[in-house]
Amino acid sequence: MILKRRTTIKDVARHAGVSTAAVSYVLNGKENRVSPETVEKIREAIRELNYIPDFSARSLVKNASKLVGVIIPQTEDSKQLILENPFYSEMVSNIESKLREHGYHLILSGVDKGKSYLDISVQRNLDGAIIMGIYPEQFYAELKEVKIPIVLIDSYINDPYFSKVGIDDEQGGYLATKYLIDRGHRNIALVTGSIRKDGVVEKRFLGYKRALQEAGVFYNPDCVFEHSVSYTYGYEAGKAIAAGHPEITAVFATADMVAFGVIQGIKESGKDVPQDISVIGFDDIFLSHMFVPPLTTVRQDIALKGRKAAELLLEIIESDEPDGVDRKMEEIPLSIVERQTVRSL
Amino acid sequence: MILKRRTTIKDVARHAGVSTAAVSYVLNGKENRVSPETVEKIREAIRELNYIPDFSARSLVKNASKLVGVIIPQTEDSKQLILENPFYSEMVSNIESKLREHGYHLILSGVDKGKSYLDISVQRNLDGAIIMGIYPEQFYAELKEVKIPIVLIDSYINDPYFSKVGIDDEQGGYLATKYLIDRGHRNIALVTGSIRKDGVVEKRFLGYKRALQEAGVFYNPDCVFEHSVSYTYGYEAGKAIAAGHPEITAVFATADMVAFGVIQGIKESGKDVPQDISVIGFDDIFLSHMFVPPLTTVRQDIALKGRKAAELLLEIIESDEPDGVDRKMEEIPLSIVERQTVRSL
């Protein structure tokens, strides 16, 4: 591609008959350093030449790029983002609009296996980053090396160095399970992605066990179906439950997407939800209310989560706080939304 | 935030006892200009200092940023991306992985009302852009001003200047409608987003009419429910149809999300799908097969669409073709996937 030379600050200066410094001043809101008439001339020139500053150049000198990285997990197998999961896309969408509102752009990226979170941050001179669903053991030390403000979403990395937004997953797991128990269920299956140490899923699992214990129900490992956070796995588990576990009357799926699969699996095995088996999900993605039957689930405000993360990040970036000063932890409230997949026994 | 000074090419040069030029050579794969031992020394230094190049600086001198803009439509009302729509997120996800594979990063952005597509491109020195669902009248001229390679997805801007990837929407509309007609339906409603000149929706609408005409069925404007591409509108239309249009036996919804709403609306009006009313959708987003009942729809390979767009773009970027030379048009094939929302009369 042959590009015509871009319009630079020099062109503007020449056009307005002033120095580049003057132009730069008005560009950076320091018009008090320039006489009103000059300001006007410069504004005029900018308009006429349709001048747009080069952020790369700015990034170089100001050491700030107005760029924020958003890093989302990748599927286990492929190197593809799991943006298809509405849970993530809804967050990203909200992050983007909040950032744009403040003059920042968003780089959306996964991280290649073996590659470092650091790279993109240094390469692009990111002003900050939002990282979703990272486990403590992963890149932990490395992450602190990056030396840019980082907001962690849904992560149990317990370090005041990072700001965080998340939910009380343990409580969520507890709420869901208790909801089922309160409705007379005793044999409650858990269908879930892999339970990794200090991951959100582990917390929900812990909540599940706590509710069970509190109700005096024996915890039965055979009722735990653990594999991956996907519709497909939910489907398999649903079939397995419907076919091989007549004692189970309810299932707690740790994500709505999984719950959809579970329900489908149950139905295809000739049983009904909630008549034969009740199902409760987690997240309340926007699809959950349109599912048939509409899904009873633990609701978290996903959009708010995204917005909060962006706000927290902007706050750190724009305040010139010294490094590592008491970051914040924002907790999004949880609630049960009752729809039609759970019945009382 | 206080940042420690970054490691620069100078540090590496000093550490290796060579000039920055030498370092730059090995960085840019021109090691033939440097003696093998020197190359090794430099590699060593890079590793030891953990040096990562600054893309801003590169962008400045090379006039190439390794950055691609992906622009997706915003909802009418808010300034938020419609990334929640799985149709878009699935594409974005595929675009991202393809780009990353080639060393590019992706800036995801909407465009503020009144703002120009141009701005971000110039600001960030984008190497290219992928724009989804833009209408000809919008920013048409402006877009050509940008002077970077642009791939349009789902756009009927008919200008060889742009590369495009899309589908034959007219044919898709035709297929869907004919599918219903072939199964004995005559009174077929169309539920759709706003029919704008030369938008994908208009084409689908045209296909709908062609199929009708071909079958000798009178086109009845009262059967067209036109508003927005959303579950919510589908729901309303579904209710309206079930309640007020006993003659209608089938509906063609121009997007799966809309079809979901339609089905829900119909069901809540006490009618059944497909027993009372058949529904066919469009897109085959991954949710469609998990919907209950699984949705019969016009399938397009969304992931492929995203990948193709990225490939096309990379091709143009990396070939140093002169400006505006015959761009390509990639057409993703369409097919009907039969599931359980259409019955034969």
Added chain:
DNA sequence: TTGTAGGCGTTATCAA
């Protein structure tokens, strides 16, 4: 109030 000039990190030209 204005302008000059050095420097941000990199690449590429040109001598050596």
Added chain:
DNA sequence: TTGATAACGCCTACAA
């Protein structure tokens, strides 16, 4: 095979 050095576009002391 090497290494100075001048750009790239911008910002900001510092001087005028």
